[in-house]
Amino acid sequence: MLKIDVITLFPEMIQGAVSHGVLGQALKGDLLSVQAHTPREFATDKHRTVDDRPFGGGDGMIMLSETLEKSIQKVQHKNSKVIYLSPQGSVLTDDKARELSQAEHLVLICGRYGGIDQRIINTYVDEEISIGDYVLSGGELGALVVIDALSRFIPGVLGHVDSADKDSFSEGLLEHPNFTRPREYLGQDVPEVLLSGNHKLIADWKEKVSALVTLKKRPDLFIIYLAEEREKYRALKKKKTAEPLKELFKFWQQLSPQDREVLGLEDLNEESFNG
Ligand SMILES: C[S@@+](CC[C@H](N)C(=O)[O-])C[C@H]1O[C@@H](n2cnc3c(N)ncnc32)[C@H](O)[C@@H]1O
Known part of the structure; x- marks a missing residue:
């Protein structure tokens, strides 16, 4: 069974969206598992801070690295493929969705604010995926698009075994x-x-x-x-x-x-x- 862990500041966005339609059925039928985790659980200060100012100045904030890194380490293992949803990634295609459906474990990192520290990408990320040439305010919709698109290639998720092949x-x-x-x-x-x-x-x-x-x-x-x-x-x-x-x-x-x-x-x- 493909296991997907999503790292997000808004876990309820993920859990809510995957509980409907064919995805919801796939989760109930144990064909797929999707769990959302928030870096906030590792925040130690009283405001439970998960963002920080960028070096060199500029508008906006960057996701705080330590809490994000701890979230990745919590779910990552040797067979994990770690994906950062990013407007700078390769644009998702049907072939890529099919390829990802065959993975054992995916970790999807959803950025917020101005994104994440490059050193997290250098150290942990196997692949950056974009869902199109536009900028979203967060990676959650991207992660949901990836999950939805790949789930259709998991045998048993669609009613008819070869429906996805005719789309x-x-x-x-x-x-x-x-x-x-x-x-x-x-x-x-x-x-x-x-x-x-x-x-x-x-x-x-x-x-x-x-x-x-x-x-x-x-x-x-x-x-x-x-x-x-x-x-x-x-x-x-x-x-x-x-x-x-x-x-x-x-x-x-x-x-x-x-x-x-x-x-x-x-x-x-x-x-x-x-x-
Ligand atoms: C406002 S964006 C940051 C954009 C970043 N400063 C840049 O210019 O490349 C915040 C987050 O939304 C997500 N995101 C934005 N556009 C996306 C896209 N086209 N595909 C996938 N994720 C996207 C990423 O996770 C990103 O970290």
């Missing part, structure tokens, strides 16, 4: 649009193929629609996907299909105007397939 990013593509009842809603019909009952046809259609959605919304990801598909195509001896981009263009041309509209793909055009 956006899993095959380098965004997920296709989804529809539920009724069949006709807000003046738009569910694409006919999804009602066909032909699983192979539907799976193939979903992959192509995923590729079109990615082309439209995340051309940066599409380029990587296309390069991989071209690689596979070049390796094929007997080529039954057209070159991947041409194949996708053909598929897009064959979609009815209604299907293009309901899938949000109406503004793709011939030029979108140049490249």
Whole structure:
């Protein structure tokens, strides 16, 4: 079972947030454990101080090093991976979340104020992770994002064993649009193929629609996907299909105007397939 210890000045933010939904179920089912610890428990003065002034002056405070260090030492062991949530870290990706889900023990350090002393990072931190190029007031939301994203890769956390593998990013593509009842809603019909009952046809259609959605919304990801598909195509001896981009263009041309509209793909055009 993956054990996660979160070091935070606001433990109730962590414990409250992880008790809901699939995460809450995972904790109850002993698939994952999340414990929050506050450096304040090691504060010895009467104000239970956990911050200090930065050397060299400047606005704001820095987390007090001794109390933070004692919190880390309390939970860290030889198989721990210590992560500092930081805007300076590598931005979290689906692959990173999957990798972290396989760890034995994670220690997530949430900074507050102006952050933490660099020497704590140098001595204890294995990796710095950011949740995006913006600055938050504390690392707690970052830690929660990491916990939520990785938990979906722990076997048994999601109802269906391979649900996470069908979500956006899993095959380098965004997920296709989804529809539920009724069949006709807000003046738009569910694409006919999804009602066909032909699983192979539907799976193939979903992959192509995923590729079109990615082309439209995340051309940066599409380029990587296309390069991989071209690689596979070049390796094929007997080529039954057209070159991947041409194949996708053909598929897009064959979609009815209604299907293009309901899938949000109406503004793709011939030029979108140049490249
Ligand atoms: C106000 S920020 C400190 C920013 C720091 N002075 C800097 O400029 O790099 C306080 C804390 O929020 C957390 N934090 C801020 N932005 C983050 C982000 N994008 N991802 C993850 N954690 C973040 C970090 O733990 C950080 O120590």
